[in-house]
Every structure is written in structure tokens, then in C-alpha cells.
Amino acid sequence: xxxxxxxxxxxxxxxxxxxxxxxxxxxxxxxxxxxxxxxxxxxxxxxxxxxxxxxxxxxxxxxxxxxxxxxxxxxxxxxxxxxxxxxxxxxxxxxxxxxxxxxxxxxxxxxxxxxxxxxxxxxxxxxxxxxxxxxxxxxxxxxxxxxxxxxxxxxxxxxxxxxxxxxxxxxxxxxxxxxxxxxxxxxxxxxxxxxxxxxxxxxxxxxxxxxxxxxxxxxxxxxxxxxxx
Numbered sequence: 001x002x003x004x005x006x007x008x009x010x011x012x013x014x015x016x017x018x019x020x021x022x023x024x025x026x027x028x029x030x031x032x033x034x035x036x037x038x039x040x041x042x043x044x045x046x047x048x049x050x051x052x053x054x055x056x057x058x059x060x061x062x063x064x065x066x067x068x069x070x071x072x073x074x075x076x077x078x079x080x081x082x083x084x085x086x087x088x089x090x091x092x093x094x095x096x097x098x099x100x101x102x103x104x105x106x107x108x109x110x111x112x113x114x115x116x117x118x119x120x121x122x123x124x125x126x127x128x129x130x131x132x133x134x135x136x137x138x139x140x141x142x143x144x145x146x147x148x149x150x151x152x153x154x155x156x157x158x159x160x161x162x163x164x165x166x167x168x169x170x171x172x173x174x175x176x177x178x179x180x181x182x183x184x185x186x187x188x189x190x191x192x193x194x195x196x197x198x199x200x201x202x203x204x205x206x207x208x209x210x211x212x213x214x215x216x217x218x219x220x221x222x223x224x225x226x227x228x229x
Contacts, residue, residue, distance in 0.1 A: 151181060
């Protein structure tokens with residue numbers, strides 16, 4: 001059994017109640033690829049929707065132990081898309097790096113990985129390409145893949161079409177990371193930590209296009225496979 005931890009995200013229902021959620025598309029995709037899903041639940045007694053990044057208390061030792069308990073249970077971790085990064089996310093990523101745990105970051109998850117060892121910062125998209133499509137059944141722009149990357153090893157192509165659902169992008173990374181993909185307009189669309197077994201972030205959503213796009217399927221299937229090794 002290949003156990004995949006997926007970090008929950010936070011949102012509000014129409015009635016104003018706060019919820020933690022796991023994307024149904026992501027759950028089904030991971031299970032179709034052979035993964036057993038374990039939700040990784042936020043540990044601090046705060047409202048993750050309304051609390052700003054600099055308003056979170058530092059994680060208590062007991063809260064850190066809870067996170068480590070999750071990480072000891074899983075073979076790999078997915079950081080999915082969402083609207084906000086918190087110290088909880090940053091701590092999990094740092095521990096994954098320390099433990100050489102396999103990680104796939106999707107959309108916001110890629111932006112989180114890009115901020116490893118530095119401040120999290122994004123920039124509003126201002127470009128001729130549509131980076132926030134509405135139709136789930138299309139691939140909206142191309143990305144150029146670095147031939148020296150793990151992403152190229154998985155896909156075997158220098159250029160592929162991808163979907164896109166983000167209003168913000170990243171503009172720089174530290175020396176710990178490498179850029180694996182760029183969009184046609186020059187935005188960073190993929191990052192990796194080369195010194196680790198598998199820590200990869202991609203700006204697009206392969207779980208949404210898994211059923212009809214072979215490259216999306218390759219990424220998810222490879223991640224599940226390497227988590228089982």
C-alpha cells in the first residue's frame with residue numbers, strides 16, 4: 001500500500017462556516033494511480049482562513065510531533081492548490097526536505113516549494129497568456145521543460161501544453177532549487193530540489209487533466225510509483 005499524505009486546504013461554505021477540504025478530483029486521481037490517501041490535518045487551534053501569516057503563533061513542540069506522526073505514516077506528500085500558505089505548510093515542507101520525503105507540489109504547492117529557505121512572495125500575473133482558465137477540459141498554454149530536470153526525465157519532451165488556474169506567479173528561487181519549466185511568457189512553472197530524491201513543484205494541475213492528457217498521467221503515475229520504492 002502506497003500511502004500519500006495530502007495537506008488539507010481551507011475555505012468557507014456559502015453559509016460562512018469555515019471548512020478544511022480535500023479536492024475530490026485530487027483524491028480520485030491519486031487513488032486511480034494506486035495511492036492510498038491520508039489527509040494531513042492542520043494542527044494549531046486557530047482559524048486558518050482568517051489568520052494572516054504573521055499572526056500565527058509558533059508551532060508548539062506537541063504540534064510539531066503531530067506533524068511528524070503524519071510524515072512517519074506516509075510515503076509521500078502532496079501540497080495541493082489553494083489560496084494561502086501558512087507556517088504549517090512551511091514546517092511540513094522543511095521536515096520533508098530534512099527527511100528526504102517525496103513531495104509533489106501543485107499550483108500553490110509549487111509556489112510553496114519555490115519559497116524553500118526564503119520568504120514566500122508572489123506577483124500578480126500581467127501577461128498576454130490566460131493563466132486562469134475556466135474550462136477543465138482544455139490545455140490552455142505551453143511550457144518549456146529543462147532537459148536537465150527530473151520533469152524532463154518523466155515526460156521526455158521539451159515542450160508540452162498544460163492547464164492553468166493561477167492569478168499569481170513566482171519570480172525567483174534560491175540556489176537550493178532549480179527551474180524545471182517556464183511558460184511561454186517566461187513565468188516559472190516548475191521547480192525541483194535536485195539534491196533530494198523527489199521534491200518537485202508544478203504550476204499546473206495534472207490531477208484535473210489526468211484522464212485525457214498523457215503528460216499529466218505520467219507525472220501523477222511516476223510520483224505514486226517512486227513513493228512506493
